[in-house]
Amino acid sequence: MSDVISKDEEHEMSADSAVEKKGTHLERMAPVKDSRPYSPCRAACPVNTDVQAYVGFIAQGRYNEAFEVIRSVNPIASVCSMICHHPCEQSCRRCNVDEPLAVRPLKRFVLESTTEYRRNKRKLVEKTKGKSIGIVGSGPSGLTAANDLADLGYQVSIYERHPVLGGMLASAIPPYRLPRKTLQEDIDDVISKGIEVRTGCEIGRDITISDIISKHDAVLLALGLSQSRSLNIPGVDGPGVLLAIPFLEDVAFGRKPALGGRVLVIGGGNVAMDVARSARRLGVNNVEMICLESAEEMPAWKWEVDEAVEEGISIHHRWGPKAVSREGDKVKGLEVVKVTQVFDTNGRFSPAFDNNQTKFIEADTIIITIGQMANVSFLKDSPVQVDERGRVVWDPKTHMSSARGVFCSGEVVTGPGSAIAAAASGHRSAMAIHLYLQGENIEGRLPSYEKEKIPQLPSEVVERITKEPRMKIKHLPPETRCSSFTAFEFNYDEEEALKEAGRCRGCGGGAVVDTKKCMACLTCQRVCPYGAPVVTSVSEIRPEYCQACGLCAPECPGEAISMVSYDVREFRDALPSVIGSVDPKRQDPVIVAFLCSHHVGVLGFSLPENIRKVAVHCTSRIDVNDLLKALECGADGVAVVRCSSATCKYKGIENRVKARVERTKQLVSMLGMEAGRVGILTADSNDVASYSSVCEEFANGIRQMGLRTR
Amino acid sequence: MIIGSQKPIDEIWSMVKDFKKVLVFACNTCVAICHAGGEKEAETIATLLRMRAGQEGKSMEVNFASVVRHCEPEYFEPVMEELQKYDLILSTACGVGVNFLSDRTGKIPVYPGINTSFYGAVESPGNFVELCAGCGNCILHLTGGICPIARCSKTLMNGPCGGTNKGKCEISPDVDCAWYLIVERMKKLGNLEKLAEIQPPRNWSTSRDGGPRRVSLEHIRAYEEQEELKSETAGGKK
Ligand SMILES: Cc1cc2nc3c(=O)[nH]c(=O)nc-3n(C[C@H](O)[C@H](O)[C@H](O)COP(=O)(O)OP(=O)(O)OC[C@H]3O[C@@H](n4cnc5c(N)ncnc54)[C@H](O)[C@@H]3O)c2cc1C
Ligand code: SF4
Ligand code: SF4
Ligand code: SF4
Numbered sequence: 001m002s003d004v005i006s007k008d009e010e011h012e013m014s015a016d017s018a019v020e021k022k023g024t025h026l027e028r029m030a031p032v033k034d035s036r037p038y039s040p041c042r043a044a045c046p047v048n049t050d051v052q053a054y055v056g057f058i059a060q061g062r063y064n065e066a067f068e069v070i071r072s073v074n075p076i077a078s079v080c081s082m083i084c085h086h087p088c089e090q091s092c093r094r095c096n097v098d099e100p101l102a103v104r105p106l107k108r109f110v111l112e113s114t115t116e117y118r119r120n121k122r123k124l125v126e127k128t129k130g131k132s133i134g135i136v137g138s139g140p141s142g143l144t145a146a147n148d149l150a151d152l153g154y155q156v157s158i159y160e161r162h163p164v165l166g167g168m169l170a171s172a173i174p175p176y177r178l179p180r181k182t183l184q185e186d187i188d189d190v191i192s193k194g195i196e197v198r199t200g201c202e203i204g205r206d207i208t209i210s211d212i213i214s215k216h217d218a219v220l221l222a223l224g225l226s227q228s229r230s231l232n233i234p235g236v237d238g239p240g241v242l243l244a245i246p247f248l249e250d251v252a253f254g255r256k257p258a259l260g261g262r263v264l265v266i267g268g269g270n271v272a273m274d275v276a277r278s279a280r281r282l283g284v285n286n287v288e289m290i291c292l293e294s295a296e297e298m299p300a301w302k303w304e305v306d307e308a309v310e311e312g313i314s315i316h317h318r319w320g321p322k323a324v325s326r327e328g329d330k331v332k333g334l335e336v337v338k339v340t341q342v343f344d345t346n347g348r349f350s351p352a353f354d355n356n357q358t359k360f361i362e363a364d365t366i367i368i369t370i371g372q373m374a375n376v377s378f379l380k381d382s383p384v385q386v387d388e389r390g391r392v393v394w395d396p397k398t399h400m401s402s403a404r405g406v407f408c409s410g411e412v413v414t415g416p417g418s419a420i421a422a423a424a425s426g427h428r429s430a431m432a433i434h435l436y437l438q439g440e441n442i443e444g445r446l447p448s449y450e451k452e453k454i455p456q457l458p459s460e461v462v463e464r465i466t467k468e469p470r471m472k473i474k475h476l477p478p479e480t481r482c483s484s485f486t487a488f489e490f491n492y493d494e495e496e497a498l499k500e501a502g503r504c505r506g507c508g509g510g511a512v513v514d515t516k517k518c519m520a521c522l523t524c525q526r527v528c529p530y531g532a533p534v535v536t537s538v539s540e541i542r543p544e545y546c547q548a549c550g551l552c553a554p555e556c557p558g559e560a561i562s563m564v565s566y567d568v569r570e571f572r573d574a575l576p577s578v579i580g581s582v583d584p585k586r587q588d589p590v591i592v593a594f595l596c597s598h599h600v601g602v603l604g605f606s607l608p609e610n611i612r613k614v615a616v617h618c619t620s621r622i623d624v625n626d627l628l629k630a631l632e633c634g635a636d637g638v639a640v641v642r643c644s645s646a647t648c649k650y651k652g653i654e655n656r657v658k659a660r661v662e663r664t665k666q667l668v669s670m671l672g673m674e675a676g677r678v679g680i681l682t683a684d685s686n687d688v689a690s691y692s693s694v695c696e697e698f699a700n701g702i703r704q705m706g707l708r709t710r
Numbered sequence: 711m712i713i714g715s716q717k718p719i720d721e722i723w724s725m726v727k728d729f730k731k732v733l734v735f736a737c738n739t740c741v742a743i744c745h746a747g748g749e750k751e752a753e754t755i756a757t758l759l760r761m762r763a764g765q766e767g768k769s770m771e772v773n774f775a776s777v778v779r780h781c782e783p784e785y786f787e788p789v790m791e792e793l794q795k796y797d798l799i800l801s802t803a804c805g806v807g808v809n810f811l812s813d814r815t816g817k818i819p820v821y822p823g824i825n826t827s828f829y830g831a832v833e834s835p836g837n838f839v840e841l842c843a844g845c846g847n848c849i850l851h852l853t854g855g856i857c858p859i860a861r862c863s864k865t866l867m868n869g870p871c872g873g874t875n876k877g878k879c880e881i882s883p884d885v886d887c888a889w890y891l892i893v894e895r896m897k898k899l900g901n902l903e904k905l906a907e908i909q910p911p912r913n914w915s916t917s918r919d920g921g922p923r924r925v926s927l928e929h930i931r932a933y934e935e936q937e938e939l940k941s942e943t944a945g946g947k948k
Contacts, residue, residue, distance in 0.1 A: 516778070523835070557751065632761050
């Protein structure tokens, strides 16, 4: 019997045992985590994606598990990994230290690292409910609802007027931001559950709404806002003036729209940015924009504006459109008027102009990008009521329209927002439909994504956190990227992703006390480098202070402390399988090396076969009992491999860890074993090779000491 | 609280070596606080015993468990059945716990995993000091809050003795002279003259010398006994 484990097997093995264990630990912890305030990133996410949990998995090289965390709440995960406006980042607690965590790029890294894994998971879901649902519209909201309802065992049919699924994601967002093969991965996940797809089928044109209502047990209208608004100014009608959505649809479906040599885009939102930047990519060198707002007031995301400017697009701020000037049929330009105010004193949109200040901007093509509206004309004369302003009448508490069994979700009812917010609405509507079909009450039972969040980092904690700049994302240079619609942003490589993931402070994933076991001994309060625990009759660990370093857990004499997101006992339980059976005729000593995964991650630096590595979130979590366990399982030596204190993600860890190693030495000496079989090694975290060299040096020491016979 | 300290592993091994199924059973109160016998230490002892069994080529199953306290019967109730599965329980509770559990485990022996040291305080993390001897007749009001019975090597009531040496006790330069401390404290409290009073010989019957002790609270017992009686007759046992 050989105990040789190849590198790949080894990786799988530890991952497998981790999955097994993870199930139970996270299951046990899920209600605890849910009952406590969320990390701000999670609270800010419209579907409450547990960012801390998946970033933690990335840092440990456990990408499949990271994928599971993301996918469990987000059926358009790949899409979001490219285009999400990432409110998680805006609210990241690291903002107070240096820069927010790069959550979206990390998500992309996970999604692109797990393509095979997710493809292999796709399978038909059995239809157990015997009821069918018709979903009109296949944007994020419709797709999400389809996903959830299929999972619940319903027969789902999607009706989509476009030739492809995806809503605005497929028909409007330009492919340089969202490559269609990325979108397709999400769609395939959903469709593979066994969903009937009817593309190129427009309700109102190809079939009537009544047909759909009579065909299905419930109907969901996830229509989005598919029409562009236009302007009511002189000269607007006629050739040379285009609307955003038809223009973007042309781009999306590869129909080259006819543009002149000078394009002027009206609007200051994100859609306007997409329009202008698409025009650049269609070969127009002279693209300008006008918007009512100043640079600070613009609704477009700052990064979108910066990238557009890099691409040579100029913006005229605080000008409003007055008239399109034409020579015959041909557009000559736009007369604009100075804006004096965009919002009133109450912050309401209320533009005012100074008619004495005007200017003329020359242009051959003008594209109007001032907002979208729903097209619900097909609902006329149907049981689904539409109000005088053209909005579908619905009850947000039940997602039901005025017609029983007809539900609504996404932007058609919520108004413009983000893809992930539309997905959240899709989750809610799916639950509403499920409850309805089960004859249950809906009100008060739909998922709410409004959660209490952990407060900002206290200043005394901020002072103790080392500044680490955010890993930069590489882009194609503007000159190259404007020549095509290919994606211009690069994915992180593994090293970058692991480094970036290591910046996360693990908010909400840290220590919790089992109050039944706590005897208020004060140890955790004394040990914690961040002042998180406060012990009164029992210990209470304050999540706003806790940095999830894990230093306290192994010190607690009552084993009362668990880490919400990291099972401190996980690697102890995995040791027997990591070590395997130890060959009595072995030549080389079997060494267990507990390595900090923070700076090296589980990067493939090579260690000889006889050195079994156990990646841990930080060596602060290693307990005397872990070291003993390794020896019990037959290791000839056991080492804790630390990064140097200067690069440790946490403060004040080193001496505690040293003390635990000393204690273990003492204990093994009592068994007549050489104390030198237990060691603490320091590697240089900027030099991956140093991890192997210190381990090998240690192994050589053990070789000289001799292999254990018992 | 009660301070204990772990027995050397050799000593524990000599107690347990002939048993096949051993439970290291922790108490998560006093002895946990002093890092001698809480759940974490029980796990360490269990691991060391398994390793030792391996070294000696013995097959032995060693597990660990814990309850909140070993000195009240209710805490044992949920684990009583589990305990029956073992040949030996190595308790890491103080001696009180070992006694108390032994009375309840029938044929299963309960052995001590730690030495019960004294009543003490946590002077600083990892530093435990004896401050009271449980003599049953407290006189701390006479000695400035410093117990001569626990802290004077000779338990003098009218100290110091001639062995006091620059604040230290003659038994060791590491041991404070309790009577030196008492004098300094009384000076600080402005009560020095009280020490001129000679304390008569003590009646030690309230202490160990009076035999095993018991405190029985009439007001609680009167009620409890009635209840016990009721439940016995209701159960039709007698
Ligand atoms: C140009 C542009 C860029 C954007 N960029 C971003 C971004 O970077 N990040 C972000 O988070 N969000 C972005 N958004 C917003 C995002 O696309 C929307 O929030 C999201 O698509 C709304 O989802 P939905 O499911 O409500 O509707 P939609 O995605 O609009 O889907 C509705 C679907 O219903 C179909 N439909 C409508 N009527 C009928 C009918 N009668 N019969 C059959 N089918 C019908 C439509 O064809 C459409 O496919 C962008 C939007 C646009 C327009
Ligand atoms: S540091 Fe990590 S867990 Fe905390 S808010 Fe930022 S991303 Fe979320
Ligand atoms: S170390 Fe453990 S037992 Fe002690 S106060 Fe903290 S949680 Fe409670
Ligand atoms: S020691 Fe670390 S894990 Fe424990 S409470 Fe403090 S910060 Fe949190």
